[in-house]
Amino acid sequence: MRFIRQHSFLSKPPVWAALVFVLSLLLYIWTLAPTVTLVDSGELIIAARSLGVAHPPGFPLYLMLAHLASLVPIGSVAQRVNFASSLFAALACGMLTLVVAELLHISEILRASTRPRKKRKDRRSSPRPTVGIIESRQLPILAAAVTGGLLFACSRTLWSYATIAEVYTLNSLLILMIFLLLLRWRRRVIEARTLASRGTLAGAANADHLLLLGAIVFGLALGIHHVTVALTLPALAVIVYETERASFFVSKKFVYCALFSLVALVVVYSYLPLAAARDPILNWGNPRSISAIWSHISGWQYRVFLSFSPANIASQLPQLLRFLLREFAAPWLPLTLCFGGVGFVTALKRDHATLFFLLLIVIADIGYVLNYDIAEDKDAYYLPTFIAIAIAAALGVLRVLQFLSERLRRSSGYIALVLVALVLPAIALASNWPYNNRRHYFIAHDYVDNILGSIEPNGLVLTLDWQVASPMLYVQQIERRRSDVQVVDLNLLRRSWYFDYLKRACPELMARSTDKIDIYVAELKQWEHDPEAYAKSTVLTQRIASKFEAAFEALVTRQLAIAPVHVTSELILQTEGGDVNFTNWLNRNFQAVPRGLVFQLFPDSTFHDPGPLGLRTRGLADGTIRFEPDDVVSQKVLPVYKSMLVNRGRYLAHFGQHERAIEAFAQALALDAKFDLALEGMQQSKDQLNQIDERDARRPR
Numbered sequence: 001m002r003f004i005r006q007h008s009f010l011s012k013p014p015v016w017a018a019l020v021f022v023l024s025l026l027l028y029i030w031t032l033a034p035t036v037t038l039v040d041s042g043e044l045i046i047a048a049r050s051l052g053v054a055h056p057p058g059f060p061l062y063l064m065l066a067h068l069a070s071l072v073p074i075g076s077v078a079q080r081v082n083f084a085s086s087l088f089a090a091l092a093c094g095m096l097t098l099v100v101a102e103l104l105h106i107s108e109i110l111r112a113s114t115r116p117r118k119k120r121k122d123r124r125s126s127p128r129p130t131v132g133i134i135e136s137r138q139l140p141i142l143a144a145a146v147t148g149g150l151l152f153a154c155s156r157t158l159w160s161y162a163t164i165a166e167v168y169t170l171n172s173l174l175i176l177m178i179f180l181l182l183l184r185w186r187r188r189v190i191e192a193r194t195l196a197s198r199g200t201l202a203g204a205a206n207a208d209h210l211l212l213l214g215a216i217v218f219g220l221a222l223g224i225h226h227v228t229v230a231l232t233l234p235a236l237a238v239i240v241y242e243t244e245r246a247s248f249f250v251s252k253k254f255v256y257c258a259l260f261s262l263v264a265l266v267v268v269y270s271y272l273p274l275a276a277a278r279d280p281i282l283n284w285g286n287p288r289s290i291s292a293i294w295s296h297i298s299g300w301q302y303r304v305f306l307s308f309s310p311a312n313i314a315s316q317l318p319q320l321l322r323f324l325l326r327e328f329a330a331p332w333l334p335l336t337l338c339f340g341g342v343g344f345v346t347a348l349k350r351d352h353a354t355l356f357f358l359l360l361i362v363i364a365d366i367g368y369v370l371n372y373d374i375a376e377d378k379d380a381y382y383l384p385t386f387i388a389i390a391i392a393a394a395l396g397v398l399r400v401l402q403f404l405s406e407r408l409r410r411s412s413g414y415i416a417l418v419l420v421a422l423v424l425p426a427i428a429l430a431s432n433w434p435y436n437n438r439r440h441y442f443i444a445h446d447y448v449d450n451i452l453g454s455i456e457p458n459g460l461v462l463t464l465d466w467q468v469a470s471p472m473l474y475v476q477q478i479e480r481r482r483s484d485v486q487v488v489d490l491n492l493l494r495r496s497w498y499f500d501y502l503k504r505a506c507p508e509l510m511a512r513s514t515d516k517i518d519i520y521v522a523e524l525k526q527w528e529h530d531p532e533a534y535a536k537s538t539v540l541t542q543r544i545a546s547k548f549e550a551a552f553e554a555l556v557t558r559q560l561a562i563a564p565v566h567v568t569s570e571l572i573l574q575t576e577g578g579d580v581n582f583t584n585w586l587n588r589n590f591q592a593v594p595r596g597l598v599f600q601l602f603p604d605s606t607f608h609d610p611g612p613l614g615l616r617t618r619g620l621a622d623g624t625i626r627f628e629p630d631d632v633v634s635q636k637v638l639p640v641y642k643s644m645l646v647n648r649g650r651y652l653a654h655f656g657q658h659e660r661a662i663e664a665f666a667q668a669l670a671l672d673a674k675f676d677l678a679l680e681g682m683q684q685s686k687d688q689l690n691q692i693d694e695r696d697a698r699r700p701r
Helices: 002-006 013-030 041-049 060-070 077-113 120-125 129-153 156-162 168-197 208-221 226-230 233-250 252-269 271-277 290-298 300-305 310-327 335-350 352-369 378-405 410-436 443-452 466-477 497-505 507-512 514-529 531-536 538-560 580-589 632-654 658-671 676-698
Strands: 460-463 486-489 565-568 591-595 598-602
Touching (some): 013 077, 013 129, 041 060, 041 077, 041 466, 060 077, 060 168, 060 271, 077 168, 129 156, 156 310, 156 378, 156 410, 168 226, 168 378, 226 378, 233 352, 271 290, 290 300, 310 378, 335 352, 378 410, 443 466, 443 632, 460 466, 466 632, 497 507, 507 538, 514 538, 531 538, 538 565, 538 580, 591 632, 632 658, 658 676
Parallel strands (some): 460 486
Antiparallel strands (some): 565 598, 591 598
């Protein structure tokens, strides 16, 4: 500690923020996913690489920055974009370190300014009040700030998105950058006021450039995940109000801030029509017109997931509790939440602005997310809440350090300082490592490889599974493999822009069914123009549904006449995410033969060999990475492997090939030793083999 005092640069928060950044980046690089992952990763990499348009709201700022990362000639394209997420996340952790330091410095300045004034002679000879504060209290403040930064670095959610291609780490970085700029502006205004009131400064120094810069960053941040950014507005308003009161909101500064944010917003979203005009590979929504741009930015297609019913909120509270308990430690050790509670109480007693700032982040975020019912990436929507908890925990750490320093000798106090500063991040690191170490994560890539390995040349794959369609885009468009295979996402057939993509990706497939497709697309565009009319009319709903089914049936039957057709499991087995009408029609008209992770359709009922059993299952059950029950791997990918292996076994057993059936059941049990359907199927095949052996033994030789 004497070394830090002797080297004054070490007492500066940016130095320690840089250390947090480096440590975080090293952690993320070590655990970086080596290739494409599930959910939106494949789509985002394609959109970034080709400067295309991603799903709403489009994430233009992310795509432009990720595009630059994709040009770096090191590693695969997926690794480059994954690394960009790591870089953004590490910067966010350094930024949170600075945010905590700013909050604590502001609190110390406010406390000092409320102390009894010294005599005039003493005041004139005394240095700036902040200098004395920093000299006497800097070490605990630095320790608390570093704790907050490292704690956020090792948190479950940020870390999970820091190793894959996703938008949420950049979103967190910009949110924290806004916080830092506003808090630094507040500190300088308070310092100037304090000095002016003591007669050491003629007037307040102008720090408005920080405010305007924060407004610009706010506008840019809206070009990523605008909902979670906008939800921070109440908290930002508290900081401004506590600094300049209500007069700010009727001042020119407020107008300038609004204008700067608006200009930044318009500039960043001008990317959408410019990108769409280039006709990129992925042109989601084709946002060229004003109405299309607004629909894309506002994400109107996702409004169906918003529900403000008390029942919906109540159903999501257990999930929120799970997220909170596991975010910074094992669920049975909520130590960070306890420190966060201490931090909130400390803020209540010492700095109401900090308390309301943190509380409004949490309240606005949770209030929105509890009403937004989506299955995937739900934890990412709580990142502002986790940011607030990490900051509050850092405040709690400082309070504990101050408590210990008052009761321990100096040497013991320093040891306690180091231990308290490191224990929370260490617990988070140990708890979250098994879930976030994606160094050997090949699940999405193997998923696609296993499917492509079962597809005959020029085959068609129909799917409702985004976990197939998204990484398949990467494998086919970036790695340039199996371009002969045509993949159609049936969910996206409900969007007219997707047919423009298919006409480029699968021109012959589209041409064979153009009569049915054109009729359906014309109806689909009418629905997109006025969806409420269709919602109110049963006749219109049935009409568009019948045209959709006719187009689907034409795609299948006309393709099957000249080339193989394959469908993913949810289209045959009526699993979650499937479509009953599609399933009934397919099962009624075709024999579905399990081949790897897909079914191949045949017009007859004779035996067709399902091919060799050669599925790669790296990471699914070998312990290289652990998955929560609500993880997309546990929910969607692993069940497909198990069900397809069981269906393969049943199919082979039905045609008397019990030895091969047992192999399939055994591989299913290797993934889940308690899988009842596999156990049952294996036992039945073994019984059949025993009966055959007994019959053979009774035959006369």
